[in-house]
Structures are given as C-alpha cells and as structure tokens.
Amino acid sequence: xxxxxxxxxxxxxxxxxxxxxxxxxxxxxxxxxxxxxxxxxxxxxxxxxxxxxxxxxxxxxxxxxxxxxxxxxxxxxxxxxxxxxxxxxxxxxxxxxxxxxxxxxxxxxxxxxxxxxxxxxxxxxxxxxxxxxxxxxxxxxxxxxxxxxxxxxxxxxxxxxxxxxxxxxxxx
Numbered sequence: 001x002x003x004x005x006x007x008x009x010x011x012x013x014x015x016x017x018x019x020x021x022x023x024x025x026x027x028x029x030x031x032x033x034x035x036x037x038x039x040x041x042x043x044x045x046x047x048x049x050x051x052x053x054x055x056x057x058x059x060x061x062x063x064x065x066x067x068x069x070x071x072x073x074x075x076x077x078x079x080x081x082x083x084x085x086x087x088x089x090x091x092x093x094x095x096x097x098x099x100x101x102x103x104x105x106x107x108x109x110x111x112x113x114x115x116x117x118x119x120x121x122x123x124x125x126x127x128x129x130x131x132x133x134x135x136x137x138x139x140x141x142x143x144x145x146x147x148x149x150x151x152x153x154x155x156x157x158x159x160x161x162x163x164x165x166x167x168x169x170x171x172x
Contacts, residue, residue, distance in 0.1 A: 001029070006165040012037065015152035018166045023108030023145050025168030030102040030149065032164040037156030045154035047080040048102065048138065050114060050146050054079040062118075062136030081138030082154065083118040097162070098122040107146040114140040 002025075007016050021028070049058075059076040060083055075082050083102065100120035107114055121133040140146075151164065 002168050002170070004028075004166045004168050006163065009158055009160050009162045012157045012159050013162075014157045015150055016158065016164055017148060017150045019148040021107075021147045021149065021166075024170075025108070026106070026171040027169040028104040028107050028146070028149075029167040029169055030104065030151070030164065031167065032100050032102075032151075032162065033097050034100070034153075034162035034164070035097045035159040036153040036162075037159060045082045046100065046102070046118070047082055047152045047154055048116065049080045049150040049152070050140050050142070051144055051148050052150070053140070053142060053144075057141040058082075058138065059141070060136060060138035062134060064132065064134035080152070081116060081140060083116070083120075083134075083136040083138055104146060104149070110143050110145055113143060114146055116140075 004021070005018055007018075009016075018030075056077045056079065058078045058081045060074070060078075060081045062073050062083055064071050064073075073082075083100075098120060099122065100118055102116055102118045104114065104116045106112060115137065116139075117135075117137045119133075119135055149166070
C-alpha cells in the first residue's frame with residue numbers, strides 16, 4: 001500500500017480531484033476525514049465521478065445505520081456514483097468529522113466495468129454520542145482505466161480541515 005496523493009483543505013472546497021492516476025496498482029483506496037457544510041443534517045452522500053465522465057453510466061446501493069434506524073438506498077442511470085457518508089453538517093459540533101474509505105477495485109482493468117465499495121462512520125456529539133455508519137457499493141458502466149477521481153459532497157461544500165488520501169494497493 002502506497003500513498004499516491006494527499007489533499008488537506010486549507011479553505012472550503014466544492015470538490016476535490018485526483019488526476020494523473022497511473023495503472024501501476026491493482027486497486028485504489030480513497031480515505032477521508034471530512035466535514036461538510038449543509039443545512040440541518042449529518043447525513044451526506046459522496047458523489048464520485050471517474051475520468052470526467054458525467055453521463056448516465058453510474059449506479060449505487062447503500063445502507064446506513066444509526067440509533068435504531070436502518071435506511072437502504074439505490075440509484076441507477078446517474079451522472080456519478082452516490083455513496084453514503086457521515087460527514088457532518090452545519091447543525092453538528094465543529095469537532096465532528098466523518099470518516100470514510102472507498103475501495104476502487106481493478107481500476108486499471110479494461111476488460112470489466114469499474115466497481116467501488118465504501119465504509120463510513122461518525123460519532124456525533126450533538127446526538128449524545130450517536131454513532132452513524134454506512135456501507136455501499138457502486139458501478140461505473142465503463143471499461144476505461146480510471147485516471148481521474150472527482151469527489152463532491154451532495155450538499156454544500158467540504159470544510160477547511162478535511163483531509164483526503166489516495167492510496168495504491170499492489171497485488172501480493
């Protein structure tokens with residue numbers, strides 16, 4: 001596992017992009033510790049776009065759990081993969097950040113579509129320590145090797161102090 005690039009936000013940003021990704025790894029992993037602006041919610045989705053392709057070639061499934069609630073979501077024919085995250089909103093304590101890991105599997109294999117999976121979570125101070133977690137998977141219906149990843153929150157922007165690292169995972 002090798003760190004390819006890290007982005008630390010010194011100012012709020014609408015999105016981040018990792019580009020110039022080479023095909024020298026078997027899989028990619030994007031890890032983040034993020035806080036997002038938005039109104040009245042702690043639940044945000046990450047919108048992931050590969051290679052600047054914003055057509056209708058994406059789909060995703062996800063589940064989120066918190067307190068005693070469970071929610072499932074599916075999207076198809078969208079302009080990006082939508083994966084649940086737990087990045088915090090404007091009603092959340094300023095110290096609460098959501099963590100996530102997105103695995104992008106076989107990203108350089110041009111004989112299959114690109115798939116990804118995510119795990120995310122946060123312990124939110126405002127909800128008396130409620131822990132929220134989410135799992136999801138996504139598909140980019142395209143066989144091109146991934147050379148660029150754009151990550152955008154579904155609402156608001158990513159706040160200063162958020163950090164994202166792209167890793168390359170080599171085969172064993």
